[in-house]
Amino acid sequence: MNKNQTNIEKLESALGRLENKESIIYFLTYDTKNNPRASVKNIYDMALVLKENGYNAKILVEDNTYTGVQNWLTEEYLKLEVVSIKDDKIEIMVDDVIVVPEHYSNVLPQLTNVKSVKVILVQQKDYIFETLSIGSKWSDYGFDKAITTTEESKKYILEYFPESLVHIIPPFIGENFTPTENPIKPFVAISCRDRLIHRKLISEFYLKYPQLRWITFRDMVQMTYSEFSDALKECMVSVWVDDESTFGTFPLESMKCGVPVVGKIPNSEPDWMDENGLWTYDINKLVDILATYILAWLEGVELTEEVKDKMKSTVIPYTKENHNSKTLSVFGSLISIRTESIKTALTNLKQEETV
Protein backbone atom coordinates (compact mmCIF):
# COMPACT_ATOMS: atom_id res chain seq x y z
CA MET A 1 0.00 0.00 0.00
CA ASN A 2 1.45 3.35 -1.02
CA LYS A 3 1.62 6.39 1.24
CA ASN A 4 -1.38 8.04 -0.42
CA GLN A 5 -3.55 4.99 0.10
CA THR A 6 -2.50 4.83 3.75
CA ASN A 7 -3.41 8.49 4.18
CA ILE A 8 -6.72 8.00 2.38
CA GLU A 9 -7.56 5.17 4.75
CA LYS A 10 -6.57 7.27 7.76
CA LEU A 11 -8.66 10.21 6.59
CA GLU A 12 -11.65 8.04 5.75
CA SER A 13 -11.43 6.51 9.18
CA ALA A 14 -11.16 9.99 10.75
CA LEU A 15 -14.17 11.12 8.77
CA GLY A 16 -16.11 8.10 9.98
CA ARG A 17 -15.23 8.90 13.57
CA LEU A 18 -16.27 12.51 13.11
CA GLU A 19 -19.59 11.54 11.59
CA ASN A 20 -20.24 9.06 14.41
CA LYS A 21 -19.12 11.56 17.04
CA GLU A 22 -16.39 9.13 18.12
CA SER A 23 -13.67 11.74 17.80
CA ILE A 24 -12.46 12.83 21.18
CA ILE A 25 -12.58 16.34 22.58
CA TYR A 26 -9.83 16.52 25.19
CA PHE A 27 -9.89 19.20 27.86
CA LEU A 28 -6.50 19.48 29.47
CA THR A 29 -7.17 20.19 33.15
CA TYR A 30 -4.97 20.89 36.14
CA ASP A 31 -5.31 19.26 39.51
CA THR A 32 -6.86 21.62 42.07
CA LYS A 33 -6.03 19.13 44.86
CA ASN A 34 -9.66 19.17 46.04
CA ASN A 35 -9.84 22.97 46.06
CA PRO A 36 -12.88 24.26 44.20
CA ARG A 37 -11.92 26.46 41.25
CA ALA A 38 -14.35 28.29 38.98
CA SER A 39 -11.96 27.91 36.04
CA VAL A 40 -11.90 24.13 36.37
CA LYS A 41 -15.66 23.97 36.86
CA ASN A 42 -16.04 25.90 33.62
CA ILE A 43 -13.92 23.29 31.81
CA TYR A 44 -16.04 20.51 33.28
CA ASP A 45 -19.21 22.40 32.30
CA MET A 46 -18.12 22.59 28.66
CA ALA A 47 -17.08 18.95 28.62
CA LEU A 48 -20.31 17.86 30.28
CA VAL A 49 -22.65 19.62 27.88
CA LEU A 50 -20.71 18.17 24.94
CA LYS A 51 -20.92 14.69 26.41
CA GLU A 52 -24.62 15.07 27.10
CA ASN A 53 -25.08 15.97 23.45
CA GLY A 54 -23.35 12.90 22.13
CA TYR A 55 -19.79 14.19 21.77
CA ASN A 56 -16.93 12.15 23.12
CA ALA A 57 -15.55 14.69 25.60
CA LYS A 58 -12.86 13.67 28.07
CA ILE A 59 -10.86 15.33 30.80
CA LEU A 60 -7.13 15.07 30.12
CA VAL A 61 -4.78 15.21 33.09
CA GLU A 62 -1.06 14.79 33.59
CA ASP A 63 -1.05 11.50 35.47
CA ASN A 64 -3.10 9.19 37.63
CA THR A 65 -2.40 11.15 40.80
CA TYR A 66 -5.18 13.53 39.69
CA THR A 67 -7.53 14.02 42.65
CA GLY A 68 -10.63 14.85 40.61
CA VAL A 69 -13.63 16.98 41.45
CA GLN A 70 -15.79 14.50 43.34
CA ASN A 71 -15.27 16.38 46.62
CA TRP A 72 -16.67 19.67 45.39
CA LEU A 73 -18.75 19.16 42.25
CA THR A 74 -21.95 17.16 42.00
CA GLU A 75 -22.20 13.56 40.84
CA GLU A 76 -23.21 14.43 37.28
CA TYR A 77 -19.67 15.65 36.57
CA LEU A 78 -18.28 12.23 37.43
CA LYS A 79 -19.80 10.92 34.18
CA LEU A 80 -16.86 12.49 32.42
CA GLU A 81 -14.04 10.12 31.66
CA VAL A 82 -10.64 11.22 32.92
CA VAL A 83 -7.57 10.09 30.96
CA SER A 84 -3.96 10.81 31.76
CA ILE A 85 -1.16 11.74 29.43
CA LYS A 86 1.48 9.68 31.24
CA ASP A 87 -0.45 6.65 32.35
CA ASP A 88 -2.99 6.12 29.59
CA LYS A 89 -0.59 6.77 26.71
CA ILE A 90 -3.25 8.48 24.69
CA GLU A 91 -2.90 9.10 20.96
CA ILE A 92 -4.44 12.32 19.77
CA MET A 93 -5.81 11.88 16.25
CA VAL A 94 -6.37 14.28 13.39
CA ASP A 95 -10.11 14.31 14.01
CA ASP A 96 -9.77 14.98 17.75
CA VAL A 97 -9.89 18.34 19.47
CA ILE A 98 -7.55 19.35 22.25
CA VAL A 99 -8.33 22.31 24.46
CA VAL A 100 -5.38 23.63 26.46
CA PRO A 101 -5.78 26.24 29.23
CA GLU A 102 -3.56 29.31 28.91
CA HIS A 103 -1.43 28.48 31.95
CA TYR A 104 -0.40 25.21 30.29
CA SER A 105 1.40 27.05 27.48
CA ASN A 106 4.58 25.20 28.43
CA VAL A 107 3.16 22.01 26.88
CA LEU A 108 2.49 23.64 23.51
CA PRO A 109 5.89 22.70 22.00
CA GLN A 110 5.17 19.03 22.81
CA LEU A 111 1.91 19.30 20.86
CA THR A 112 3.44 20.89 17.76
CA ASN A 113 3.26 17.68 15.76
CA VAL A 114 -0.20 16.72 16.92
CA LYS A 115 -2.54 17.18 13.96
CA SER A 116 -5.82 17.54 15.84
CA VAL A 117 -7.89 20.71 16.17
CA LYS A 118 -5.90 22.74 18.71
CA VAL A 119 -7.58 25.32 20.89
CA ILE A 120 -6.23 27.58 23.62
CA LEU A 121 -8.67 28.29 26.45
CA VAL A 122 -8.11 31.69 28.04
CA GLN A 123 -9.88 32.24 31.33
CA GLN A 124 -7.19 34.33 33.01
CA LYS A 125 -5.57 36.56 30.46
CA ASP A 126 -2.80 37.51 32.88
CA TYR A 127 -1.60 33.90 32.72
CA ILE A 128 -1.17 33.83 28.93
CA PHE A 129 2.50 34.69 29.01
CA GLU A 130 3.34 32.97 32.27
CA THR A 131 4.72 29.83 30.67
CA LEU A 132 4.75 30.75 26.98
CA SER A 133 8.29 31.08 25.59
CA ILE A 134 9.20 34.74 25.26
CA GLY A 135 8.38 36.09 21.83
CA SER A 136 6.56 32.96 20.69
CA LYS A 137 2.95 32.74 19.54
CA TRP A 138 0.38 30.00 19.96
CA SER A 139 0.29 29.58 16.19
CA ASP A 140 4.00 28.61 16.28
CA TYR A 141 2.70 25.34 17.73
CA GLY A 142 -0.37 25.06 15.51
CA PHE A 143 -2.80 26.62 17.97
CA ASP A 144 -4.76 29.00 15.78
CA LYS A 145 -8.05 28.95 17.69
CA ALA A 146 -8.90 30.33 21.08
CA ILE A 147 -11.87 30.27 23.42
CA THR A 148 -12.22 32.95 26.03
CA THR A 149 -14.88 34.24 28.40
CA THR A 150 -15.27 37.98 27.74
CA GLU A 151 -15.24 40.55 24.93
CA GLU A 152 -12.47 42.42 26.72
CA SER A 153 -10.32 39.33 26.77
CA LYS A 154 -11.07 38.62 23.10
CA LYS A 155 -9.87 42.12 22.16
CA TYR A 156 -6.71 41.57 24.14
CA ILE A 157 -6.02 38.22 22.47
CA LEU A 158 -6.55 39.67 19.00
CA GLU A 159 -4.11 42.45 19.81
CA TYR A 160 -1.26 40.00 20.47
CA PHE A 161 -2.41 36.93 18.50
CA PRO A 162 -4.21 38.52 15.54
CA GLU A 163 -4.02 35.30 13.54
CA SER A 164 -6.27 33.54 16.08
CA LEU A 165 -9.90 32.73 15.56
CA VAL A 166 -11.36 33.71 18.92
CA HIS A 167 -14.69 32.45 20.26
CA ILE A 168 -16.39 33.62 23.44
CA ILE A 169 -18.08 31.14 25.77
CA PRO A 170 -19.01 32.85 29.03
CA PRO A 171 -19.28 30.57 32.05
CA PHE A 172 -22.73 30.21 33.57
CA ILE A 173 -23.88 30.98 37.08
CA GLY A 174 -25.66 27.92 38.45
CA GLU A 175 -29.33 27.74 39.28
CA ASN A 176 -28.41 27.00 42.90
CA PHE A 177 -27.50 30.67 43.27
CA THR A 178 -30.86 32.13 44.28
CA PRO A 179 -31.82 34.67 46.93
CA THR A 180 -32.55 33.09 50.29
CA GLU A 181 -36.09 33.04 51.63
CA ASN A 182 -34.78 33.26 55.20
CA PRO A 183 -33.56 36.39 56.95
CA ILE A 184 -30.11 37.50 55.89
CA LYS A 185 -27.38 37.04 58.50
CA PRO A 186 -24.65 39.48 59.54
CA PHE A 187 -22.02 37.61 57.56
CA VAL A 188 -19.62 38.90 54.94
CA ALA A 189 -18.62 36.49 52.16
CA ILE A 190 -15.03 37.24 51.25
CA SER A 191 -13.14 36.08 48.19
CA CYS A 192 -9.61 37.36 47.62
CA ARG A 193 -7.13 35.68 45.29
CA ASP A 194 -4.29 36.82 47.53
CA ARG A 195 -4.49 35.41 51.07
CA LEU A 196 -2.39 38.28 52.41
CA ILE A 197 -4.97 40.78 51.20
CA HIS A 198 -7.72 38.60 52.64
CA ARG A 199 -6.13 38.75 56.11
CA LYS A 200 -5.23 42.41 55.79
CA LEU A 201 -8.78 43.47 54.93
CA ILE A 202 -10.34 41.59 57.83
CA SER A 203 -7.74 42.86 60.30
CA GLU A 204 -8.08 46.45 59.11
CA PHE A 205 -11.86 46.20 59.33
CA TYR A 206 -11.87 44.90 62.91
CA LEU A 207 -9.27 47.43 64.05
CA LYS A 208 -10.87 50.44 62.41
CA TYR A 209 -14.45 49.47 63.31
CA PRO A 210 -14.20 47.70 66.70
CA GLN A 211 -17.94 48.09 67.21
CA LEU A 212 -18.33 45.64 64.30
CA ARG A 213 -15.93 42.98 65.56
CA TRP A 214 -18.87 40.61 65.93
CA ILE A 215 -19.48 40.58 62.16
CA THR A 216 -18.39 37.24 60.69
CA PHE A 217 -16.23 37.05 57.59
CA ARG A 218 -16.97 33.86 55.74
CA ASP A 219 -13.97 32.49 53.88
CA MET A 220 -15.48 31.15 50.67
CA VAL A 221 -12.99 28.33 50.15
CA GLN A 222 -12.94 24.60 50.82
CA MET A 223 -16.66 24.20 50.16
CA THR A 224 -18.56 22.05 47.72
CA TYR A 225 -20.44 23.90 45.00
CA SER A 226 -23.77 23.56 46.83
CA GLU A 227 -22.28 24.43 50.24
CA PHE A 228 -20.76 27.47 48.58
CA SER A 229 -24.07 28.75 47.20
CA ASP A 230 -25.88 28.02 50.49
CA ALA A 231 -23.23 29.91 52.45
CA LEU A 232 -23.18 32.81 50.03
CA LYS A 233 -26.90 33.46 49.86
CA GLU A 234 -27.28 34.07 53.61
CA CYS A 235 -24.60 36.78 53.67
CA MET A 236 -25.48 40.48 53.78
CA VAL A 237 -22.62 41.51 51.49
CA SER A 238 -19.66 40.09 49.56
CA VAL A 239 -16.11 41.35 49.31
CA TRP A 240 -14.18 40.57 46.13
CA VAL A 241 -10.54 41.36 45.41
CA ASP A 242 -9.00 39.60 42.43
CA ASP A 243 -6.82 41.80 40.26
CA GLU A 244 -6.08 38.95 37.87
CA SER A 245 -9.68 38.03 37.27
CA THR A 246 -10.90 38.10 33.70
CA PHE A 247 -14.50 36.96 34.06
CA GLY A 248 -15.38 37.37 37.77
CA THR A 249 -17.54 34.41 38.68
CA PHE A 250 -17.76 35.18 42.39
CA PRO A 251 -19.39 38.63 42.13
CA LEU A 252 -21.88 37.30 39.58
CA GLU A 253 -22.76 34.43 41.90
CA SER A 254 -23.28 37.00 44.66
CA MET A 255 -25.50 39.16 42.51
CA LYS A 256 -27.59 36.17 41.49
CA CYS A 257 -28.13 35.49 45.20
CA GLY A 258 -29.13 39.13 45.68
CA VAL A 259 -26.03 39.74 47.78
CA PRO A 260 -24.42 43.10 46.93
CA VAL A 261 -20.70 43.19 46.23
CA VAL A 262 -18.06 45.52 47.57
CA GLY A 263 -15.13 45.03 45.23
CA LYS A 264 -11.87 46.24 43.84
CA ILE A 265 -12.06 46.67 40.08
CA PRO A 266 -9.66 44.12 38.57
CA ASN A 267 -6.82 45.04 36.20
CA SER A 268 -9.05 44.14 33.29
CA GLU A 269 -12.59 45.28 33.88
CA PRO A 270 -15.12 42.46 33.36
CA ASP A 271 -17.70 43.01 30.58
CA TRP A 272 -20.57 43.02 33.06
CA MET A 273 -19.17 45.63 35.44
CA ASP A 274 -21.54 48.56 35.82
CA GLU A 275 -23.39 50.35 38.61
CA ASN A 276 -24.30 46.93 39.93
CA GLY A 277 -22.05 46.91 42.99
CA LEU A 278 -19.89 49.08 45.22
CA TRP A 279 -16.74 49.20 43.08
CA THR A 280 -13.49 51.02 43.66
CA TYR A 281 -10.09 51.22 41.98
CA ASP A 282 -8.51 51.99 45.35
CA ILE A 283 -8.10 48.95 47.56
CA ASN A 284 -7.48 51.25 50.56
CA LYS A 285 -11.08 52.41 50.38
CA LEU A 286 -12.60 48.93 50.57
CA VAL A 287 -12.78 48.68 54.35
CA ASP A 288 -14.54 52.04 54.70
CA ILE A 289 -17.01 51.22 51.93
CA LEU A 290 -17.71 47.87 53.55
CA ALA A 291 -18.24 49.36 57.02
CA THR A 292 -20.51 52.09 55.65
CA TYR A 293 -22.61 49.48 53.90
CA ILE A 294 -22.78 47.24 56.98
CA LEU A 295 -23.77 50.08 59.32
CA ALA A 296 -26.50 51.13 56.90
CA TRP A 297 -27.69 47.52 56.64
CA LEU A 298 -27.86 47.22 60.43
CA GLU A 299 -30.04 50.30 60.48
CA GLY A 300 -32.36 48.72 57.95
CA VAL A 301 -31.33 50.74 54.91
CA GLU A 302 -32.19 48.75 51.79
CA LEU A 303 -30.41 48.78 48.45
CA THR A 304 -32.18 50.99 45.95
CA GLU A 305 -34.48 49.24 43.49
CA GLU A 306 -32.22 50.54 40.72
CA VAL A 307 -29.19 48.68 42.09
CA LYS A 308 -31.27 45.56 42.74
CA ASP A 309 -32.54 45.66 39.15
CA LYS A 310 -29.00 46.17 37.83
CA MET A 311 -27.80 43.16 39.81
CA LYS A 312 -30.60 41.03 38.40
CA SER A 313 -30.13 42.16 34.82
CA THR A 314 -26.33 41.70 35.03
CA VAL A 315 -26.63 37.97 35.56
CA ILE A 316 -29.35 37.35 32.95
CA PRO A 317 -26.93 36.47 30.10
CA TYR A 318 -25.03 33.97 32.23
CA THR A 319 -27.53 31.15 32.17
CA LYS A 320 -26.76 27.47 31.71
CA GLU A 321 -28.86 27.49 28.51
CA ASN A 322 -26.78 30.26 26.97
CA HIS A 323 -23.55 28.60 28.01
CA ASN A 324 -24.64 25.24 26.64
CA SER A 325 -25.88 26.57 23.33
CA LYS A 326 -22.71 28.63 22.87
CA THR A 327 -20.50 25.65 23.74
CA LEU A 328 -22.34 23.37 21.32
CA SER A 329 -22.24 26.00 18.62
CA VAL A 330 -18.49 26.71 18.97
CA PHE A 331 -17.42 23.09 19.15
CA GLY A 332 -19.93 22.16 16.44
CA SER A 333 -18.32 24.77 14.23
CA LEU A 334 -14.75 23.61 15.05
CA ILE A 335 -15.68 20.03 14.21
CA SER A 336 -17.55 21.00 11.11
CA ILE A 337 -14.55 22.99 9.80
CA ARG A 338 -12.30 20.03 10.55
CA THR A 339 -14.74 17.67 8.78
CA GLU A 340 -14.73 19.89 5.71
CA SER A 341 -10.95 20.14 5.64
CA ILE A 342 -10.59 16.36 5.95
CA LYS A 343 -13.10 15.92 3.15
CA THR A 344 -11.14 18.37 0.99
CA ALA A 345 -7.87 16.62 1.78
CA LEU A 346 -9.45 13.29 0.99
CA THR A 347 -10.78 14.53 -2.32
CA ASN A 348 -7.35 15.90 -3.21
CA LEU A 349 -5.63 12.65 -2.29
CA LYS A 350 -8.14 10.62 -4.28
CA GLN A 351 -7.63 12.89 -7.28
CA GLU A 352 -3.87 12.41 -6.95
CA GLU A 353 -4.45 8.65 -6.88
CA THR A 354 -6.57 8.84 -10.05
CA VAL A 355 -3.92 10.87 -11.80
Next chain:
Amino acid sequence: MKNITILLPVHKLDEDDIIMLKNAVDSVEDFHNDVKLSIVSPKKLKTQLVDLALSDKLEINIIENTTNQTDFTSQVNLGIEKCDTEWFSILEMDDEYTKVWLTAVSEYAHNYKDVDVFLPIVKDINVEGSFLSFTNESVWAYGFTETQGLLDNEVLLEYQNYQTSGGLYRTEVIKENGSFKDNLKLTFSYELLLRLTHNGVKVMGVPKIGYQHVNFRENSLFWSYKNDDKIKLDEDEVKFWLDTAKKEFFFKNKREILYTKA
Protein backbone atom coordinates in the same frame (compact mmCIF):
# COMPACT_ATOMS: atom_id res chain seq x y z
CA MET B 1 -55.32 41.95 64.12
CA LYS B 2 -52.69 43.54 66.30
CA ASN B 3 -50.65 40.79 67.91
CA ILE B 4 -47.97 42.81 69.67
CA THR B 5 -48.39 44.89 72.80
CA ILE B 6 -45.76 47.44 73.66
CA LEU B 7 -45.46 47.77 77.44
CA LEU B 8 -44.35 51.20 78.53
CA PRO B 9 -43.92 51.58 82.29
CA VAL B 10 -44.24 55.08 83.71
CA HIS B 11 -43.79 55.88 87.36
CA LYS B 12 -43.57 59.68 87.39
CA LEU B 13 -44.30 62.49 84.96
CA ASP B 14 -42.32 65.65 85.38
CA GLU B 15 -41.50 67.99 82.53
CA ASP B 16 -38.48 66.00 81.29
CA ASP B 17 -40.37 62.75 81.63
CA ILE B 18 -43.13 64.05 79.41
CA ILE B 19 -40.67 64.99 76.67
CA MET B 20 -39.08 61.57 76.86
CA LEU B 21 -42.43 59.82 76.96
CA LYS B 22 -43.58 61.67 73.85
CA ASN B 23 -40.41 60.67 72.00
CA ALA B 24 -40.84 57.06 73.07
CA VAL B 25 -44.47 57.01 71.93
CA ASP B 26 -43.55 58.72 68.65
CA SER B 27 -41.14 55.88 67.92
CA VAL B 28 -44.07 53.43 68.12
CA GLU B 29 -46.41 55.44 65.90
CA ASP B 30 -45.07 53.99 62.65
CA PHE B 31 -46.13 50.57 63.87
CA HIS B 32 -49.69 51.62 64.72
CA ASN B 33 -51.28 49.13 62.34
CA ASP B 34 -49.58 46.19 64.03
CA VAL B 35 -49.11 47.07 67.68
CA LYS B 36 -51.04 48.44 70.60
CA LEU B 37 -49.49 50.41 73.41
CA SER B 38 -50.07 49.65 77.07
CA ILE B 39 -48.82 52.32 79.42
CA VAL B 40 -48.53 50.96 82.92
CA SER B 41 -48.65 53.72 85.47
CA PRO B 42 -49.59 54.51 89.04
CA LYS B 43 -53.30 55.32 89.36
CA LYS B 44 -52.54 58.95 90.23
CA LEU B 45 -50.97 59.59 86.80
CA LYS B 46 -53.85 58.33 84.69
CA THR B 47 -55.61 61.65 84.20
CA GLN B 48 -52.36 63.37 83.33
CA LEU B 49 -51.55 60.67 80.80
CA VAL B 50 -54.98 60.93 79.19
CA ASP B 51 -54.64 64.71 78.98
CA LEU B 52 -51.34 64.38 77.17
CA ALA B 53 -53.19 62.89 74.16
CA LEU B 54 -50.02 61.07 73.20
CA SER B 55 -51.11 59.78 69.81
CA ASP B 56 -54.13 59.85 67.56
CA LYS B 57 -52.90 56.88 65.57
CA LEU B 58 -52.05 54.38 68.27
CA GLU B 59 -54.43 52.22 70.23
CA ILE B 60 -53.37 53.18 73.76
CA ASN B 61 -54.46 51.39 76.87
CA ILE B 62 -53.55 52.74 80.28
CA ILE B 63 -53.11 50.05 82.90
CA GLU B 64 -53.52 51.47 86.36
CA ASN B 65 -51.17 50.13 88.96
CA THR B 66 -53.09 50.35 92.19
CA THR B 67 -50.38 48.80 94.33
CA ASN B 68 -47.56 50.58 96.11
CA GLN B 69 -44.97 48.90 93.95
CA THR B 70 -44.43 51.18 91.00
CA ASP B 71 -40.83 50.32 90.21
CA PHE B 72 -39.86 49.35 86.64
CA THR B 73 -40.06 45.59 87.11
CA SER B 74 -43.39 45.63 88.95
CA GLN B 75 -44.93 47.83 86.25
CA VAL B 76 -43.66 45.55 83.46
CA ASN B 77 -44.89 42.46 85.29
CA LEU B 78 -48.35 43.99 85.63
CA GLY B 79 -48.34 44.78 81.92
CA ILE B 80 -47.43 41.19 81.08
CA GLU B 81 -50.17 39.90 83.37
CA LYS B 82 -52.76 42.01 81.53
CA CYS B 83 -51.32 41.34 78.06
CA ASP B 84 -53.73 39.59 75.67
CA THR B 85 -51.63 39.58 72.49
CA GLU B 86 -49.36 36.80 71.23
CA TRP B 87 -46.28 38.95 71.67
CA PHE B 88 -45.17 41.86 73.80
CA SER B 89 -42.20 44.17 73.94
CA ILE B 90 -40.87 46.51 76.61
CA LEU B 91 -40.20 50.16 75.91
CA GLU B 92 -38.43 52.26 78.51
CA MET B 93 -39.66 55.80 78.76
CA ASP B 94 -36.31 57.34 77.84
CA ASP B 95 -35.67 54.97 74.93
CA GLU B 96 -36.92 54.64 71.38
CA TYR B 97 -37.55 51.99 68.78
CA THR B 98 -35.85 52.52 65.44
CA LYS B 99 -37.83 52.51 62.19
CA VAL B 100 -36.66 48.99 61.32
CA TRP B 101 -37.68 47.36 64.62
CA LEU B 102 -41.07 45.97 63.61
CA THR B 103 -39.98 44.73 60.17
CA ALA B 104 -36.90 43.08 61.62
CA VAL B 105 -38.45 41.31 64.60
CA SER B 106 -41.50 40.30 62.56
CA GLU B 107 -39.30 38.75 59.85
CA TYR B 108 -37.40 36.74 62.43
CA ALA B 109 -40.55 35.72 64.34
CA HIS B 110 -42.10 34.57 61.06
CA ASN B 111 -39.07 32.50 60.07
CA TYR B 112 -38.00 31.07 63.42
CA LYS B 113 -41.20 29.63 64.83
CA ASP B 114 -39.39 27.75 67.59
CA VAL B 115 -37.91 30.93 69.03
CA ASP B 116 -39.86 32.75 71.74
CA VAL B 117 -37.65 35.76 72.45
CA PHE B 118 -36.03 38.05 69.90
CA LEU B 119 -33.51 40.64 71.02
CA PRO B 120 -32.65 43.34 68.49
CA ILE B 121 -29.30 45.08 68.53
CA VAL B 122 -29.51 47.99 70.93
CA LYS B 123 -27.67 51.17 70.11
CA ASP B 124 -26.46 52.70 73.36
CA ILE B 125 -26.07 56.43 73.28
CA ASN B 126 -25.19 59.04 75.87
CA VAL B 127 -27.50 61.86 76.86
CA GLU B 128 -26.04 63.98 74.06
CA GLY B 129 -27.10 61.34 71.56
CA SER B 130 -23.57 60.18 70.70
CA PHE B 131 -22.98 56.52 69.94
CA LEU B 132 -21.42 54.55 72.78
CA SER B 133 -21.73 50.89 71.88
CA PHE B 134 -24.01 48.13 70.70
CA THR B 135 -25.67 45.60 73.00
CA ASN B 136 -27.05 42.14 72.17
CA GLU B 137 -24.89 41.99 69.04
CA SER B 138 -22.43 39.48 70.48
CA VAL B 139 -24.76 36.51 69.94
CA TRP B 140 -23.83 36.82 66.26
CA ALA B 141 -20.06 36.75 66.86
CA TYR B 142 -18.47 33.65 65.39
CA GLY B 143 -17.82 30.93 67.98
CA PHE B 144 -19.26 32.96 70.87
CA THR B 145 -22.45 31.06 71.58
CA GLU B 146 -23.08 27.41 70.79
CA THR B 147 -25.35 28.31 67.86
CA GLN B 148 -24.52 31.56 66.16
CA GLY B 149 -27.42 33.98 66.69
CA LEU B 150 -28.89 32.19 69.72
CA LEU B 151 -28.14 33.18 73.29
CA ASP B 152 -27.35 30.31 75.63
CA ASN B 153 -27.16 29.82 79.35
CA GLU B 154 -23.48 28.91 79.38
CA VAL B 155 -22.48 32.16 77.70
CA LEU B 156 -24.80 34.16 79.92
CA LEU B 157 -23.12 32.81 83.01
CA GLU B 158 -19.92 34.48 81.78
CA TYR B 159 -21.29 37.59 80.07
CA GLN B 160 -24.06 39.62 81.65
CA ASN B 161 -24.44 42.52 79.30
CA TYR B 162 -27.69 41.90 77.46
CA GLN B 163 -30.59 44.30 77.12
CA THR B 164 -34.13 43.01 77.49
CA SER B 165 -35.94 46.26 76.64
CA GLY B 166 -36.80 46.39 72.95
CA GLY B 167 -37.03 42.60 72.77
CA LEU B 168 -40.03 40.73 71.41
CA TYR B 169 -41.43 38.11 73.81
CA ARG B 170 -44.03 35.40 73.29
CA THR B 171 -46.49 36.32 76.06
CA GLU B 172 -47.59 32.80 76.92
CA VAL B 173 -44.02 31.58 77.26
CA ILE B 174 -43.08 34.38 79.63
CA LYS B 175 -46.23 33.79 81.69
CA GLU B 176 -45.29 30.11 81.91
CA ASN B 177 -41.68 30.77 82.87
CA GLY B 178 -42.25 33.79 85.04
CA SER B 179 -41.47 37.45 84.46
CA PHE B 180 -39.08 39.83 86.25
CA LYS B 181 -38.31 39.29 89.90
CA ASP B 182 -38.89 42.67 91.49
CA ASN B 183 -36.78 41.90 94.56
CA LEU B 184 -33.59 41.65 92.49
CA LYS B 185 -31.64 44.85 92.25
CA LEU B 186 -29.61 45.56 89.14
CA THR B 187 -29.72 42.05 87.68
CA PHE B 188 -33.46 41.46 87.18
CA SER B 189 -33.24 41.30 83.38
CA TYR B 190 -30.06 39.18 83.54
CA GLU B 191 -31.82 36.72 85.82
CA LEU B 192 -34.80 36.56 83.45
CA LEU B 193 -32.56 35.65 80.51
CA LEU B 194 -30.69 33.09 82.60
CA ARG B 195 -34.00 31.54 83.63
CA LEU B 196 -35.41 31.46 80.10
CA THR B 197 -32.30 29.92 78.54
CA HIS B 198 -32.03 27.46 81.44
CA ASN B 199 -35.63 26.39 80.79
CA GLY B 200 -34.90 25.78 77.11
CA VAL B 201 -36.64 28.89 75.79
CA LYS B 202 -34.87 29.95 72.60
CA VAL B 203 -33.57 33.51 72.72
CA MET B 204 -32.36 34.86 69.41
CA GLY B 205 -30.56 38.01 68.36
CA VAL B 206 -32.01 40.04 65.51
CA PRO B 207 -29.10 41.60 63.62
CA LYS B 208 -30.70 44.99 63.09
CA ILE B 209 -30.43 48.07 65.26
CA GLY B 210 -33.98 47.99 66.53
CA TYR B 211 -33.76 49.96 69.74
CA GLN B 212 -31.96 53.00 71.03
CA HIS B 213 -31.13 53.21 74.69
CA VAL B 214 -29.82 56.20 76.63
CA ASN B 215 -27.09 54.95 78.92
CA PHE B 216 -26.81 56.29 82.43
CA ARG B 217 -29.26 59.12 82.03
CA GLU B 218 -29.21 61.13 85.24
CA ASN B 219 -31.80 59.80 87.68
CA SER B 220 -32.40 56.65 85.65
CA LEU B 221 -32.44 53.43 87.64
CA PHE B 222 -28.97 52.29 86.60
CA TRP B 223 -27.53 55.78 87.03
CA SER B 224 -28.93 55.81 90.55
CA TYR B 225 -27.37 52.44 91.34
CA LYS B 226 -24.06 54.09 90.61
CA ASN B 227 -24.54 57.65 91.79
CA ASP B 228 -27.49 58.11 94.14
CA ASP B 229 -26.31 57.90 97.73
CA LYS B 230 -29.66 56.47 98.82
CA ILE B 231 -29.55 53.39 96.62
CA LYS B 232 -25.95 53.35 95.41
CA LEU B 233 -24.44 49.87 95.08
CA ASP B 234 -20.84 49.26 96.04
CA GLU B 235 -18.66 46.65 94.35
CA ASP B 236 -19.54 43.98 96.88
CA GLU B 237 -23.23 44.54 96.41
CA VAL B 238 -22.94 44.44 92.62
CA LYS B 239 -21.19 41.11 92.96
CA PHE B 240 -23.84 39.93 95.39
CA TRP B 241 -26.67 40.68 92.96
CA LEU B 242 -24.82 39.02 90.10
CA ASP B 243 -24.21 35.92 92.18
CA THR B 244 -27.80 35.99 93.38
CA ALA B 245 -29.10 36.09 89.82
CA LYS B 246 -26.98 33.03 89.05
CA LYS B 247 -28.61 31.19 91.96
CA GLU B 248 -32.17 32.38 91.54
CA PHE B 249 -32.70 31.54 87.87
CA PHE B 250 -33.53 27.96 88.79
CA PHE B 251 -36.75 29.22 90.39
CA LYS B 252 -39.76 30.55 88.53
CA ASN B 253 -40.98 32.81 91.30
CA LYS B 254 -39.11 35.26 93.48
CA ARG B 255 -37.82 34.05 96.80
CA GLU B 256 -36.84 36.05 99.81
CA ILE B 257 -33.40 37.56 99.36
CA LEU B 258 -31.48 39.07 102.21
CA TYR B 259 -28.45 41.18 101.38
CA THR B 260 -25.84 41.34 104.08
CA LYS B 261 -22.51 43.05 103.65
CA ALA B 262 -19.62 40.63 103.73
